[in-house]
Amino acid sequence: MEFGPSVLPELRKILLSTGEGKFYDPDGRLTEVKQVPFLEQWQLSRLDFDPDLGRSRVVCVLTGAGKTVTATIDASDFPDLRDNTSNSPEWNGSAYHDLAVLLSVLIQEQVLVRDPADISTDDIRIRRPADRAKP
Amino acid sequence: MPNLNVTDGEMQAAARQLQVPVIRLRAAIAVAAAVIVALSCVLSGTAMASTAPAGVRLMPVTAGASAWYVPSVPVIAAVPGCGKGANVRKVVATYKARKYEAGGYRTDTLYCGDSDYGYRHLESHIGQYFGGWASFSFAMAQTLKAPATFVAQENGNYKESAPIYQCFYSAGYYIIWTFIVIPKINSGAIVTAYGTKGRTVNESCP
Numbered sequence: 001m002e003f004g005p006s007v008l009p010e011l012r013k014i015l016l017s018t019g020e021g022k023f024y025d026p027d028g029r030l031t032e033v034k035q036v037p038f039l040e041q042w043q044l045s046r047l048d049f050d051p052d053l054g055r056s057r058v059v060c061v062l063t064g065a066g067k068t069v070t071a072t073i074d075a076s077d078f079p080d081l082r083d084n085t086s087n088s089p090e091w092n093g094s095a096y097h098d099l100a101v102l103l104s105v106l107i108q109e110q111v112l113v114r115d116p117a118d119i120s121t122d123d124i125r126i127r128r129p130a131d132r133a134k135p
Numbered sequence: 136m137p138n139l140n141v142t143d144g145e146m147q148a149a150a151r152q153l154q155v156p157v158i159r160l161r162a163a164i165a166v167a168a169a170v171i172v173a174l175s176c177v178l179s180g181t182a183m184a185s186t187a188p189a190g191v192r193l194m195p196v197t198a199g200a201s202a203w204y205v206p207s208v209p210v211i212a213a214v215p216g217c218g219k220g221a222n223v224r225k226v227v228a229t230y231k232a233r234k235y236e237a238g239g240y241r242t243d244t245l246y247c248g249d250s251d252y253g254y255r256h257l258e259s260h261i262g263q264y265f266g267g268w269a270s271f272s273f274a275m276a277q278t279l280k281a282p283a284t285f286v287a288q289e290n291g292n293y294k295e296s297a298p299i300y301q302c303f304y305s306a307g308y309y310i311i312w313t314f315i316v317i318p319k320i321n322s323g324a325i326v327t328a329y330g331t332k333g334r335t336v337n338e339s340c341p
Binding site: 013014017018019028036038088090091092093094100102105108109113114115 | 235251252255258260284285289290292313326329331
């Protein structure tokens with residue numbers, strides 16, 4: 001099972017993007033507007049297919065505050081989205097395909113929002129939570 | 136101010152020691168320079184916090200004034216009805232959310248969803264945030280209503296965050312979380328939410 005070719009360029013574009021951020025004081029007054037990197041305190045060292053497994057695994061290496069985390073993404077964990085050709089209006093409002101958007105959300109919540117010092121492992125397998133709606 | 140970093144396991148252990156059956160939640164907004172939203176938790180009794188009953192009442196306290204906070208849904212259920220068979224578009228809750236581009240508010244919606252968005256996606260984070268679904272939903276509501284940071288992201292989602300204070304008055308300490316909610320920009324459907332970087336401060340809640 002392999003990923004489609006568009007997942008890497010789309011995911012890279014999202015991860016390296018910046019977005020306009022608005023900052024408010026405790027009274028709700030706007031205090032600052034500035035560009036905020038999607039990666040925040042992290043840097044993207046590498047984003048590519050696994051040299052041994054090819055398109056069946058994406059390897060995303062992130063570094064922050066002296067910590068290096070290798071996030072692996074297996075195509076077998078995303079069988080319905082691996083082609084990266086779908087766009088679900090229920091949760092994807094972007095110009096990118098579903099897989100790239102979902103992976104950006106998962107990487108954000110499993111790595112990027114965490115303090116590098118709080119991550120105890122060097123390797124993280126990026127997966128979606130179990131779908132409890134399915135029997 | 137003495138700070139003590141604790142792990143999720145340590146917080147769960149503290150919860151077990153408290154053994155409380157009834158939770159009453161109060162929230163405090165804007166009490167310190169960096170504080171926008173605060174969630175306080177009064178624990179008493181003999182059962183676990185995660186068993187918060189339906190109908191728990193949430194109250195925010197602003198500096199000098201207080202009023203009952205009534206969420207967009209009449210009652211926050213202890214466990215939303217998103218079990219097997221529940222439609223992905225079933226509405227779990229709606230939240231009053233600050234608009235990004237203009238003044239005023241919009242309504243953001245949490246659906247049952249699936250493993251990619253909504254309640255079923257964020258369900259695994261609820262256990263990481265001490266206090267169960269009622270506290271989690273309340274933190275979502277406060278973050279969306281008064282975010283401290285509000286970023287429009289390239290992937291079509293907003294990233295909104297706010298500091299949340301979770302107070303344990305009887306135990307004399309509080310936990311500061313950075314709570315994050317990720318709604319879709321164009322519809323307000325909530326993709327995910329989570330509390331991060333919990334830090335315990337061994338002082339009474341501000």
